[in-house]
Amino acid sequence: MPRPKSKRTERACLVCGGITKVLHMGMDVCRACTVFYRRSKGKNFICRSNTSKCPVGEECRKCRFDRLDRLAKKSGSNNDESDDSSDDNVTTKANLAENQPISDRLTEEPRSSLSPDSSSVQNSKPRHGTPLINKLSEKYKVMCDTRLACELSSRVDPPHPMRVYDRNHPLYPATYDSYNRANRIFLTTILQFGVAAFPEFATFNDREKWTVVTNFFTRFRTFDAGYRADKTFPDDMEKGFIGYTLVFSEEAINHFYDDCPNVGDREEATRIHRDRFKTNLRPNREAMRRIGHRHEEFIASLAMMFWSTEGLDVSPDVTRASELYKEIILRELHIYYREDLQLEDYAYRLGEVLMFLQTCEQRAGDMDKHYELLGLLNVFSDDTVAYRLTNV
Incomplete structure (x- = not known):
């Protein structure tokens, strides 16, 4: 029997602003940001603007990681894999x-x-x-x-x-x-x-x-x-x-x-x-x-x-x-x-x-x-x- 297609609506990633249909880390975070967060733990990044406040969607690894870290702590989630058994x-x-x-x-x-x-x-x-x-x-x-x-x-x-x-x-x-x-x-x-x-x-x-x-x-x-x-x-x-x-x-x-x-x-x-x-x-x-x-x-x-x-x-x-x-x-x-x-x-x-x-x-x-x-x-x-x- 063919697997039914997902009916989840598209949502904006809270970190990069991209589109995601699947919950990751228990939040509206896309898979790309989830993978980035997992690979970046323990690394020291430098903010490109030297403000630590780069806008959402800007490719500054430090601000991107910091936003992910704050969201993960706020949600109480330590799981950096997807919470959904999707296609x-x-x-x-x-x-x-x-x-x-x-x-x-x-x-x-x-x-x-x-x-x-x-x-x-x-x-x-x-x-x-x-x-x-x-x-x-x-x-x-x-x-x-x-x-x-x-x-x-x-x-x-x-x-x-x-x-x-x-x-x-x-x-x-x-x-x-x-x-x-x-x-x-x-x-x-x-x-x-x-x-x-x-x-x-x-x-x-x-x-x-x-x-x-x-x-x-x-x-x-x-x-x-x-x-x-x-x-x-x-x-x-x-x-x-x-x-x-x-x-x-x-x-x-x-x-x-x-x-x-x-x-x-x-x-x-x-x-x-x-x-x-x-x-x-x-x-x-x-x-x-x-x-x-x-x-x-x-x-x-x-x-x-x-x-x-x-x-x-x-x-x-x-x-x-x-x-x-x-x-x-x-x-x-x-x-x-x-x-x-x-x-x-x-x-x-x-x-x-x-x-x-x-x-x-x-x-x-x-x-x-x-x-x-x-x-x-x-x-x-x-x-x-x-x-x-x-x-x-």
Whole structure:
């Protein structure tokens, strides 16, 4: 006998203003907010407006979490799952069953120094159908924490370790030397990320690991920097990142080459840097803002970039792993849109996210040409990490 369709009326989510037909946490809260609340417990967010009073519907994670927390305490509910055995939950269970073998395979791996507690990934499997995205989110956070600590600790005047731990640290204007060191740190953490996130990556030989990592680095650096700049400088479109703690601005350009050991045409290099900054930074920031990647979409894009191995000189094993993980991440994106966001027609949004990967690839090519030009001016050399990678 066919299951009768739900006759529940649509209601506005008390947190984000979206539409929900199902009670979650015993209240009119949508599933997307419920999942966000569950995943965000124990995390420290910073209010984008610095007011802790962002309007309903604004994408400030701190205010969104605080509203959810207040509602949960007010209702006396500690249950962050749906209180309703609706068609949505039946669909979720069906999708989980379909993906169970892949989920098991992905989470059965040795513990590593970058994975202090892998049980949280395994325990989340019965609750939602995106185990790879969840896992990569954890590993990306570790990568960010490592970049942060290493960049700040390598400075001549490092902040107190407690300030680093609390993320109450200064941001520094980028210079040639600090940028070069930041890129070395970034490449090392990507290698660690690859081993911790993808079991197959650990089996590749050193040449293949380096090929995959450097290919990813050239694509991901501007994407990651733009994503974080939009979170850190939401009201200042004239700033960007070129390291985890290094800010690039027009003012910073004037002193970028002060600590550069290479003898070259610094005046012309500074002019080229300034022209590129004026031409590219704001359009790139605006493009990132138009897309407005949710965290899960950002992580899925990260995975797609990591496994963009087309045209690389790699073994069939690398190609097979690439195809496998891209297939899985696309499947989980479908599940995320259907189950977590409860979107029925998400094809356009998925297309936007995937097309932006092509934009990132184009930017990577433009950046390589920029570095080659700086190499001709003898300010960048083989000792410059980013430049050397363009000549591999």
